[in-house]
Amino acid sequence: MSKDIDIFDKLKKGEYKFEYKHRIDVLTCTGCDNSYHLKIKYGDIRDIPEYCSYCGTKIGDDIRNALEENKVRVVENRKKEGEMYNQFKKDALEYVGLTDHPKADKIYAYAWEKGHSAGYHEVLNCLVDLYETIFKD
Numbered sequence: 315m316s317k318d319i320d321i322f323d324k325l326k327k328g329e330y331k332f333e334y335k336h337r338i339d340v341l342t343c344t345g346c347d348n349s350y351h352l353k354i355k356y357g358d359i360r361d362i363p364e365y366c367s368y369c370g371t372k373i374g375d376d377i378r379n380a381l382e383e384n385k386v387r388v389v390e391n392r393k394k395e396g397e398m399y400n401q402f403k404k405d406a407l408e409y410v411g412l413t414d415h416p417k418a419d420k421i422y423a424y425a426w427e428k429g430h431s432a433g434y435h436e437v438l439n440c441l442v443d444l445y446e447t448i449f450k451d
């Protein structure tokens with residue numbers, strides 16, 4: 315195992331954990347005064363409707379712009395989260411010295427399946443277990 319990768323230290327510092335900085339705008343439709351249907355939540359990147367789905371009022375540019383902004387932010391968040399995930403995977407495989415193994419992706423996928431519900435730390439533990447059980451000479 316590589317001692318050059320301070321992966322446990324990075325995990326402790328939360329370097330692979332992306333903090334979502336999304337905004338949930340409470341936007342009020344000028345037509346019906348109802349706002350919940352215009353809230354946009356994290357992950358919601360549906361097309362922005364032209365009309366209020368509740369009362370049919372044309373959605374104003376201010377609301378459209380805010381929703382559009384939020385949509386951009388959601389996509390950026392996902393991209394950053396993806397990059398951090400990829401960095402973790404890269405570091406984790408490097409840590410156990412399996413980066414160039416022909417089945418590296420499969421090995422990682424197995425560790426991910428076993429551990430990800432408990433967090434990256436557990437994924438790494440699973441990977442280390444696999445390494446020590448199967449690959450260590």
Ligand SMILES: [Zn+2]
Pocket residue numbers: 343344345346347348366367368369370371
């Ligand atoms: Zn409305």
